[in-house]
Amino acid sequence: MKRIGILGGSFDPVHTGHVNLAKDALVQAELDQVLLIPARLQPFKQNRTPASGEDRMEMLRLALEDEPAIAPDSYELEQEGVSYTYLTLRAMQERFGPDAKLYFITGADSVLMLESWMNSEELLTRYSYIAGSRPGYRDEELEKCVEHLHEEYGTEILRIHNQLFDISATEIREKLAAGESVDGLIPEKVAEYIRAHGLYRDRGDQPLQELQSRGLAYIRENLKHSRYEHTMRVRDEAIKLARRFGADAAKAETAAIYHDMAKNLPQDKMDELVREFGLDEKYLGNPNLAHSKLSACLMRRDFGITDTDLLNAVAYHTTGRAGMSLLEKIVFLADAIEPGRNYPSVHEIREIAQTDLDLACIRMLERTIAYLSKKGAFIDSDTKEALEDLMKDQ
Ligand SMILES: [Fe+2]
Ligand SMILES: [Fe+2]
Numbered sequence: 001m002k003r004i005g006i007l008g009g010s011f012d013p014v015h016t017g018h019v020n021l022a023k024d025a026l027v028q029a030e031l032d033q034v035l036l037i038p039a040r041l042q043p044f045k046q047n048r049t050p051a052s053g054e055d056r057m058e059m060l061r062l063a064l065e066d067e068p069a070i071a072p073d074s075y076e077l078e079q080e081g082v083s084y085t086y087l088t089l090r091a092m093q094e095r096f097g098p099d100a101k102l103y104f105i106t107g108a109d110s111v112l113m114l115e116s117w118m119n120s121e122e123l124l125t126r127y128s129y130i131a132g133s134r135p136g137y138r139d140e141e142l143e144k145c146v147e148h149l150h151e152e153y154g155t156e157i158l159r160i161h162n163q164l165f166d167i168s169a170t171e172i173r174e175k176l177a178a179g180e181s182v183d184g185l186i187p188e189k190v191a192e193y194i195r196a197h198g199l200y201r202d203r204g205d206q207p208l209q210e211l212q213s214r215g216l217a218y219i220r221e222n223l224k225h226s227r228y229e230h231t232m233r234v235r236d237e238a239i240k241l242a243r244r245f246g247a248d249a250a251k252a253e254t255a256a257i258y259h260d261m262a263k264n265l266p267q268d269k270m271d272e273l274v275r276e277f278g279l280d281e282k283y284l285g286n287p288n289l290a291h292s293k294l295s296a297c298l299m300r301r302d303f304g305i306t307d308t309d310l311l312n313a314v315a316y317h318t319t320g321r322a323g324m325s326l327l328e329k330i331v332f333l334a335d336a337i338e339p340g341r342n343y344p345s346v347h348e349i350r351e352i353a354q355t356d357l358d359l360a361c362i363r364m365l366e367r368t369i370a371y372l373s374k375k376g377a378f379i380d381s382d383t384k385e386a387l388e389d390l391m392k393d394q
Helices: 016-028 053-063 085-096 108-112 120-126 139-153 169-177 188-197 208-222 225-245 249-258 267-276 287-303 308-315 326-337 346-352 357-375 381-392
Strands: 003-009 033-038 070-072 101-107 128-133 157-161
Touching: 003 016, 003 085, 016 033, 016 070, 016 101, 016 128, 016 157, 033 053, 053 070, 053 188, 085 101, 085 120, 101 108, 108 128, 108 139, 120 139, 128 139, 139 157, 208 225, 208 249, 208 287, 225 249, 225 326, 249 287, 249 308, 249 326, 267 287, 287 308, 308 326, 326 346, 326 357, 346 357, 357 381
Parallel strands: 003 033, 003 101, 033 070, 101 128, 128 157
Antiparallel strands: none
């Protein structure tokens, strides 16, 4: 009977802890083969842009080059939607046939939680487990749990000792972003790949000009003509306001270019992205609110923009919020008073915007709230809080 180990994870990036765990499992549990299966990652859930599936696969290949019995597998990356462990194990059982015995390799903490996993009964009755942990870690608890699962479901759980299991990928990413050494934490070839492909770099120094031209190319392609024209007027207005109130004009220009980039997506695509990015359900079916959040998500995911002020200026351009930055106020107002706008109080707000940015924002927020209540439409709590916050200083 073939004994196959399965090790899942983000592998963002793969590090020495993963490789050692796979090697230790291979040897200590006498496996024939170990597969490392990277998961699909949802960008917004992690508050950062993960490396692409291809990059993570490539880094795994490099890390495992000298390990003939250990290999990466792109199964989960090729699936649609969330990959649950039970689905992956079902697929692997099918691939290797009924005679193969599958061992899911994981850490002690996860083993303690096994009964709460999706479809846990199937997981516990059909498959075996290898729990890697450093000696002494939650020993007693783990012992009890292993016994309990064996009695209850007949589950086989092998324990292996693994010193390096607690290296954290977060820590590694932080070191890489700060330009610190990751010697010994990730395989040398993986470190080379990361350097060559500019992964996990702090993108704070991304030149704005380049972002602007990429953004312009995108909106020229993806926005309706009238929306594109509106965006150009918002851009001009944002530059003017930035100069007037002492903000970074190039940043204001960049935020303006991107601010409505998701505006012309079809409704079903918007809803799909709201779910994919893990945004609040209140944005489903509400393109007016969703487009600003989605524009910021796309800036981050597809353009690698990590400057939070830029992202927030776009994410809150429709609603405002308490504690708006100078840039956020400028983009919010530029969108509201660009020369193409012609609602009744726009002249008054434009006039105020000549001298008083906060008061102009207040008038605009009041107008938004009055307009939405009159229509009986949903008013985002951010809008009310933005108004309240700005009124405090008047
Ligand atoms: Fe907008
Ligand atoms: Fe707009």
